[in-house]
Amino acid sequence: MTITREPVSAPGTLVPPMRPSRYVVAARRAETYDTVTLMLRPAEAPIEPPRPGQFTMLYAYGVGEVPVSVSGFRPGGSQGSRVQVLVQTIRAVGAVTRALCTAAPGDMVGVRGPFGTDWQPHSADGRDMLVVAGGIGLAPLRPVLLTALAERARYDRVVLLVGARSPDDLIFTRELETWRRRDADVRVTVDHGSAGWTGQVGLVTKLIDTAIEDPADTVAFVCGPEIMLRLCSEELVNRGVAAADIRVSLERNMRCGAALCGHCQLGPLLLCRDGPVVSYAEAAPLMARKEL
Amino acid sequence: MATATAIPDPRLIDAAGLENLCQALAAEGYHVVGPAVQDGAIVLRELSSAAELPFGWGVRLEPGGYQLRHRDDTAAFGHSAGPQSWKRFLHPPRERLWSATRTAEGFDLDGAEDDEPPRYAFLGVRPCDLHAIAIQDRVLAQPGSRYAARRARLFIVAVNCTEPGETCFCTSMGTGPGAEGGAYDLALTELVDERGHRFLVEVGSPQGADLLRQVPSERADHATLRQARSEVEAAADRMGRHMQADGLRELMADSHQAARWDDVASRCLTCGNCTMACPTCFCTTIEDTTDLTGEHAERWELWDSCFDLDFSYLHGGSVRTSPKSRYRQWLTHKLGTWHDQFGSSGCVGCGRCIVWCPVGIDLTEEVKALRAERDQP
Numbered sequence: 011m012t013i014t015r016e017p018v019s020a021p022g023t024l025v026p027p028m029r030p031s032r033y034v035v036a037a038r039r040a041e042t043y044d045t046v047t048l049m050l051r052p053a054e055a056p057i058e059p060p061r062p063g064q065f066t067m068l069y070a071y072g073v074g075e076v077p078v079s080v081s082g083f084r085p086g087g088s089q090g091s092r093v094q095v096l097v098q099t100i101r102a103v104g105a106v107t108r109a110l111c112t113a114a115p116g117d118m119v120g121v122r123g124p125f126g127t128d129w130q131p132h133s134a135d136g137r138d139m140l141v142v143a144g145g146i147g148l149a150p151l152r153p154v155l156l157t158a159l160a161e162r163a164r165y166d167r168v169v170l171l172v173g174a175r176s177p178d179d180l181i182f183t184r185e186l187e188t189w190r191r192r193d194a195d196v197r198v199t200v201d202h203g204s205a206g207w208t209g210q211v212g213l214v215t216k217l218i219d220t221a222i223e224d225p226a227d228t229v230a231f232v233c234g235p236e237i238m239l240r241l242c243s244e245e246l247v248n249r250g251v252a253a254a255d256i257r258v259s260l261e262r263n264m265r266c267g268a269a270l271c272g273h274c275q276l277g278p279l280l281l282c283r284d285g286p287v288v289s290y291a292e293a294a295p296l297m298a299r300k301e302l
Numbered sequence: 303m304a305t306a307t308a309i310p311d312p313r314l315i316d317a318a319g320l321e322n323l324c325q326a327l328a329a330e331g332y333h334v335v336g337p338a339v340q341d342g343a344i345v346l347r348e349l350s351s352a353a354e355l356p357f358g359w360g361v362r363l364e365p366g367g368y369q370l371r372h373r374d375d376t377a378a379f380g381h382s383a384g385p386q387s388w389k390r391f392l393h394p395p396r397e398r399l400w401s402a403t404r405t406a407e408g409f410d411l412d413g414a415e416d417d418e419p420p421r422y423a424f425l426g427v428r429p430c431d432l433h434a435i436a437i438q439d440r441v442l443a444q445p446g447s448r449y450a451a452r453r454a455r456l457f458i459v460a461v462n463c464t465e466p467g468e469t470c471f472c473t474s475m476g477t478g479p480g481a482e483g484g485a486y487d488l489a490l491t492e493l494v495d496e497r498g499h500r501f502l503v504e505v506g507s508p509q510g511a512d513l514l515r516q517v518p519s520e521r522a523d524h525a526t527l528r529q530a531r532s533e534v535e536a537a538a539d540r541m542g543r544h545m546q547a548d549g550l551r552e553l554m555a556d557s558h559q560a561a562r563w564d565d566v567a568s569r570c571l572t573c574g575n576c577t578m579a580c581p582t583c584f585c586t587t588i589e590d591t592t593d594l595t596g597e598h599a600e601r602w603e604l605w606d607s608c609f610d611l612d613f614s615y616l617h618g619g620s621v622r623t624s625p626k627s628r629y630r631q632w633l634t635h636k637l638g639t640w641h642d643q644f645g646s647s648g649c650v651g652c653g654r655c656i657v658w659c660p661v662g663i664d665l666t667e668e669v670k671a672l673r674a675e676r677d678q679p
Contacts (some may be wrong), residue, residue: 075601
């Protein structure tokens with residue numbers, strides 16, 4: 011007599027999100043002294059198409075893996091005529107990101123994902139879209155801009171506020187001009203100017219006041235350091251934007267991306283699953299708590 | 303036409319029957335895992351014979367203290383939770399996720415690990431630990447995962463608890479001392495008295511029924527059934543600890559600023575023992591390695607602890623730097639936000655974290671203090 015249990019599919023295999031897909035660096039563009047954009051093409055079955063604001067786990071062979079938000083995406087063709095392009099912008103802040111930033115065309119990386127929630131840019135349909143970015147926070151917001159500008163008529167005003175520590179820290183500078191020409195109101199400020207800088211100096215928060223015309227009809231998308239998220243969101247609420255109409259992208263340590271490892275907890279949230287993009291209405295009480 | 307198998311009546315086996323049970327499980331290809339005395343504690347390990355069970359051993363428990371003791375009888379399951387839990391078999395402390403080899407183009411991921419997940423038979427799972435397994439299922443049993451594969455192959459012989467320890471509070475958490483039907487294949491209730499050393503065996507699944515048919519047993523009479531029930535009921539009144547479970551979620555949410563966290567932080571060593579001993583703590587980290595040549599890379603998953611400073615590391619520093627914030631994270635997650643994330647409490651009242659804390663921090667005391675602080679006039 012044998013005891014039979016439930017049949018189990020493919021014993022010993024990896025949960026799909028735990029196995030990286032191999033991608034090859036097709037092109038590399040230095041954005042700033044410490045930030046690089048990689049254009050990646052799949053070397054095998056590609057990942058599912060990411061939605062704006064989602065992130066992947068990028069693996070540098072033998073070094074390690076880090077979460078990186080997707081800054082651009084072109085889907086592959088169904089006949090294989092066109093190959094998927096995954097765009098990721100990385101700032102060198104540790105061993106893995108340094109290894110990824112020095113990857114050259116032809117080098118191979120591992121990609122898992124896409125993970126997490128997205129910006130839901132269409133929540134701003136028929137309304138004013140206000141995008142506020144601090145530093146590399148512009149990278150995960152780029153797909154929102156591209157979505158909006160591809161269907162510009164769906165939105166009323168499209169406003170982009172960009173802040174960076176210094177002119178040398180600004181990313182996507184050439185694209186900012188392109189977006190202006192495509193009817194986005196793009197305003198840039200830096201915390202500290204430098205020789206030759208004729209633009210605005212000051213925190214990005216300061217740009218919010220004049221950027222808003224109809225607060226009740228404004229949907230805001232905010233990404234940057236947590237302190238900047240808080241100050242900007244508070245300013246937006248002060249100006250009359252509803253907390254539920256503000257979406258912020260939060261960051262915590264991430265190891266798995268699949269709600270299995272416990273690292274990305276922020277109170278009740280597992281940010282790899284319930285985030286990174288959450289409504290400010292939900293995030294506000296969590297961000298206010300120290301060491302949560 | 304297939305018909306549903308009726309759950310058979312409870313049966314009785316004697317101490318020799320345990321050995322028959324072990325051998326029947328082994329004959330079905332199961333690795334039998336159960337309690338055994340080793341290194342001055344009752345550990346969980348693979349058993350080759352029921353004779354390795356801790357017959358006649360009990361334990362003395364206190365905050366920060368664990369001691370084996372000789373029992374007055376020969377009971378095999380007359381001890382409460384030990385330093386380990388069943389998670390070390392279903393959710394191993396170290397596991398290789400994949401390996402890769404360098405190639406001219408970059409690297410190749412080696413084929414899926416083709417080792418068949420082991421078929422475990424757990425012998426002697428107490429009701430608190432049955433609930434702990436169910437809690438980890440809700441976190442880790444994602445379709446296609448190795449956890450799910452190991453879990454689907456698992457055979458569970460539960461043991462109703464007739465011997466709660468000084469640090470136990472399963473009745474507070476609603477997880478014991480009796481096992482609920484459906485959570486096991488077979489459930490034992492151990493009886494040692496003038497009529498001998500016997501085990502009432504209840505069947506919880508068709509697999510359990512199949513297996514029990516291979517073990518000589520006799521019909522359990524009503525008196526024995528009643529005796530078994532009353533011993534489990536009596537155990538409910540002998541819990542060494544109590545924790546008021548209702549409103550815990552709200553208490554945790556309300557207590558972020560409590561002064562009690564400073565008090566507990568003055569004692570907590572942030573060693574993480576509680577998270578290792580806890581049967582539901584599931585957190586892991588990832589370790590990417592290469593060999594010296596760089597030709598071969600591996601990814602390993604390892605148990606991690608929210609008490610570790612690096613656990614919350616982001617570029618620029620950790621989010622939870624103070625010991626107070628790390629203890630608060632652990633307790634708040636366990637008793638509060640676990641509900642938000644996985645639909646239940648993360649605590650089963652087994653008391654392991656109290657026993658294995660080197661400074662004897664007792665979460666039932668901490669909860670009492672937090673409640674008193676919040677409710678003070």
